[in-house]
Amino acid sequence: MTGEIDIATSGELAVVLAALLDGAPPAALELDFGGVRFLDSSGILVLLRAQGRAADLGCRLTLADVRPTVHRVLEITGVLELLGLGVPVVAAGGAPPARAADPTRAC
Numbered sequence: 001m002t003g004e005i006d007i008a009t010s011g012e013l014a015v016v017l018a019a020l021l022d023g024a025p026p027a028a029l030e031l032d033f034g035g036v037r038f039l040d041s042s043g044i045l046v047l048l049r050a051q052g053r054a055a056d057l058g059c060r061l062t063l064a065d066v067r068p069t070v071h072r073v074l075e076i077t078g079v080l081e082l083l084g085l086g087v088p089v090v091a092a093g094g095a096p097p098a099r100a101a102d103p104t105r106a107c
Contacts, residue, residue, distance in 0.1 A: 002035030005043030013043065017050040025057040034065030039073050047079065 005013055020029060047061075054061040066074070074080050 001031065001033060004038035004040075005036055005046070006038060006040040007042045010040075010042040010046045014046045014049070017046065018053075021050065021053050021057060021059065025054065025059045027058070028060040028062065029054060030062050030064050032065055033063045033067070033070060036070055037067060039070045041077075044074070044077060044079055 001013070003009070020026070047063075051061045063074075071080075
């Protein structure tokens with residue numbers, strides 16, 4: 001994912017996440033947030049809803065490569081603790097950790 005997840009774009013994210021969780025959901029779903037530079041409350045709501053749906057289906061939802069500014073938003077809103085998201089932070093100026101080519105892949 002890249003850009004901003006806000007009121008204008010969060011609906012698109014909701015559609016994508018619903019499609020990934022419909023039918024036979026994966027055991028785990030990792031969202032690459034390395035390109036996300038802004039996240040507002042509408043994006044947080046989408047994540048909360050998707051995490052709840054994923055949990056109901058036995059799927060573990062995690063975020064990867066979260067930028068420090070987005071991590072801070074998740075932290076101060078209590079979402080990190082509430083969702084139990086495994087969120088590695090990309091160090092400022094550092095290279096993100098290695099992972100599979102498709103960041104929304106089923107594990």
